[in-house]
Amino acid sequence: xxxxxxxxIYLFVFRxxxxxxxxxxxxxxxxxxxxxxxxxxxxxxxxxxxxDEEIVILQELNSKFKFDSNKHNIxxxxxKKHPVAYVKGIYHLATASTVLVDTYxxxxxSTNFRSGTTCIQLWHAxxxxxxxxxxxxxxxxxxxxxxxxxxxxxxxxDYTVVGSEKMADTFKxxxxxxxxxxxxxxxxxxxxxxxxxxxxxVYQSINQQFPEINGRKIILYTPTFRDEHLSNYQLELDIxxxxxxxxDEYVLFIKLHPAVTGFITNDLFEDxxxxxxxxxxxxxxxxxxxxxxxxxxxxxFEYAIMEKPMIFFAYDMQEYKITNGLIHDYEDHVxxxxxxxxxxxxxxxxxxxxxxxxxxxxxxxxxxYSNGNASRELALFLTDTEEPKQHKVLARAx
Numbered sequence: 001x002x003x004x005x006x007x008x009i010y011l012f013v014f015r016x017x018x019x020x021x022x023x024x025x026x027x028x029x030x031x032x033x034x035x036x037x038x039x040x041x042x043x044x045x046x047x048x049x050x051x052d053e054e055i056v057i058l059q060e061l062n063s064k065f066k067f068d069s070n071k072h073n074i075x076x077x078x079x080k081k082h083p084v085a086y087v088k089g090i091y092h093l094a095t096a097s098t099v100l101v102d103t104y105x106x107x108x109x110s111t112n113f114r115s116g117t118t119c120i121q122l123w124h125a126x127x128x129x130x131x132x133x134x135x136x137x138x139x140x141x142x143x144x145x146x147x148x149x150x151x152x153x154x155x156x157x158d159y160t161v162v163g164s165e166k167m168a169d170t171f172k173x174x175x176x177x178x179x180x181x182x183x184x185x186x187x188x189x190x191x192x193x194x195x196x197x198x199x200x201x202v203y204q205s206i207n208q209q210f211p212e213i214n215g216r217k218i219i220l221y222t223p224t225f226r227d228e229h230l231s232n233y234q235l236e237l238d239i240x241x242x243x244x245x246x247x248d249e250y251v252l253f254i255k256l257h258p259a260v261t262g263f264i265t266n267d268l269f270e271d272x273x274x275x276x277x278x279x280x281x282x283x284x285x286x287x288x289x290x291x292x293x294x295x296x297x298x299x300x301f302e303y304a305i306m307e308k309p310m311i312f313f314a315y316d317m318q319e320y321k322i323t324n325g326l327i328h329d330y331e332d333h334v335x336x337x338x339x340x341x342x343x344x345x346x347x348x349x350x351x352x353x354x355x356x357x358x359x360x361x362x363x364x365x366x367x368x369y370s371n372g373n374a375s376r377e378l379a380l381f382l383t384d385t386e387e388p389k390q391h392k393v394l395a396r397a398x
Contacts, residue, residue, distance in 0.1 A: 004145060007106070010079075011149075015110035017087060021094035026114055029054035030382070031092045032100040033077060037065025038281055039102050039122040039161075042188035043382075044072065046375040050383045056096075058089040066280045098382055104133075109152040120382075121160040121175075126187045127167055127301030127366045129333070130224075131325030133174030138325075151176065159183040161378060163190065163301075163370035185381060186367075186374030192283045193305045194372035199287040206288060210251075212271040217250045217290040219349070221313075222282070224297040225257040236315050237293075238342035239269055245346045247272045253289070255282060257297075291349060296326060300334065304363035305370070309354035310336035311345055335362035 030047060032040045034057055044055050048071065057067055058077035067074050076082040077089045093099060093111065099119040101108070113119060131137060133154065139147060154175040161183045162168045168182045192198060207213055221237065235254075242252060247269075256277040279285060286292070286303050292310045294300050300310050312334045320326050331338050335358040337348050348354070379385075 004143060007149075011107070011110040014090065014107050017090045018094050018111055021091040022112075022114065024091070024095050026097060026116060027054065027095050028097050029056060029092070029095070030098040030100065031056045031058065031089075031096040033058045033060070033089075033093075033102070033105055034063045034065060034067070035060050035101075035103040035105075036124040037063045037067065037102070038189040038283065039124065039187065040100055041065060041067060042191060042375040043100065043122065043378055046188075046379040047382060050379055050385050053097075056089075056092045058092065064278065064280065104150075104153060106149070106153060108156040109149045111156060113156070118158045118382075119156050120183065121157040122188065123160060123171075125298030125301070126163045126190065126370065127298050128170050128174075129296045129298070129327055129330060131174070131327065134176055135174050136325055137322075157181065161185055161187065163187040163374070164366045164368045166366055183378070183381065184369050185377035186370035187302065188375040188378055189281075189283050190302050190305060190367065190370040191372055191375050192281070193286060193302060195287075198284075202284045203288045210274055212274075213251050216248075218253055218288055219246070219250050219291045219293060220253045220255065220285055220289040221293040222255050222297050222299050223257070223313075224295050237313070237345075239273055241342050242346060243269045243272045246349060250290075250349070253285060255279060255285060293345065296320060296324070296330075300336075300362075301366045302370075304335060304359050305367055307356060307359055307363060309352075309356070310334070310359065311348055312336055312338045313340075313345060314338050315340045335359045 030044065030053060032044060032055070034040050037059070040057065044057070047055065054073070056073045056075060058075050059065075059067065061076070061078040061081065075089050075092070076085045079086045097117055099113070099117060100122055101119070102122045102124050108119070133150070154177070157175065157177070159181055160171050160175065160177060162171065163186045168179070168184070171177050171182065172179070239252070246252075252273045253276050254273065276285060282299060283302065286299070286306060289303070289306075290308060292300060292303050292308070293313050294310065295312055295314050300312075303310065314320070314330070317326070317330070317338070317340070321328075321330070327333060335355070337344070337353060339345055339348065
């Protein structure tokens with residue numbers, strides 16, 4: 001009850017300020033609210049090639065993406081730590097012609113954009129193994145007021161960008177979208193995974209930063225967000241076992257969810273385990289990764305573009321299905337072995353017990369529009385420069 005009251009007060013203040021700033025003239029400018037940042041960065045970087053309009057990035061406190069301040073007008077978007085800048089951000093939102101967001105933004109429930117403003121959702125995941133939005137199982141414990149607020153937020157998305165028809169169908173169910181509000185331009189950040197030259201640059205940079213790698217192959221572990229691990233992350237992998245069995249040929253990179261803190265690597269295995277949680281761009285790491293270990297994260301959907309092996313470390317799968325709405329056919333859906341112990345991970349890697357054919361099929365299903373030109377396609381749409389090759393918002397015959 002107290003939380004709902006606090007949210008109501010916040011949204012009321014936001015609505016008042018937004019309404020006042022709407023009295024100012026609308027400008028031809030793009031305003032992006034960055035929570036994750038990568039999709040926004042790829043979009044605005046290409047957008048600058050096509051237009052000289054103003055681009056403003058409102059960067060949330062938990063957004064770790066490093067934007068180039070020489071190219072973009074970056075404003076901290078945090079009400080508590082930067083109240084003046086936050087109000088300035090509301091002004092930019094109220095006077096924008098294009099608004100980009102990359103996650104659920106509660107303040108949208110208090111916005112009534114002008115008819116000439118387009119709001120586009122650049123969702124931070126290319127696929128979904130968990131239920132969210134209207135399908136989130138926790139909705140049964142929410143008040144009607146909260147659910148109505150969620151629906152108001154979803155209604156603000158004029159378009160939502162997707163990389164596949166599978167994700168389009170997911171958004172229709174999760175956000176209540178109609179087909180004409182789906183933008184089939186591909187996921188902007190996925191363009192990086194087609195850049196072979198950049199791969200070489202990243203590999204060289206990482207090896208200079210961590211010379212201990214010494215030519216060994218890279219295993220990347222990217223566990224998903226868990227509420228109970230927000231400030232005291234507990235690693236479920238048996239690092240000692242992996243070190244003893246794999247360290248001659250491999251190193252282990254660990255990249256936690258941006259919201260998770262408190263993880264400290266063990267100095268005993270400092271030439272084997274490397275914490276890259278603060279690394280600016282996960283897709284850069286995917287470029288140089290030889291084996292991905294994940295669980296319920298959306299990262300495998302894009303890593304599949306690389307057509308390399310994956311292992312799904314689902315040690316808490318049964319519990320997670322109940323508490324977080326994991327899809328019912330998870331084990332059959334993912335393109336790699338599903339395991340519950342470090343012993344199984346080691347065995348699979350040593351025996352190379354993978355199916356690249358499954359990875360390729362997974363890639364084709366979830367990345368049909370993410371073909372290396374997604375940023376260009378979206379920027380062309382935003383500027384109405386020319387009609388992109390990909391069909392975008394035409395309703396399907398079915």
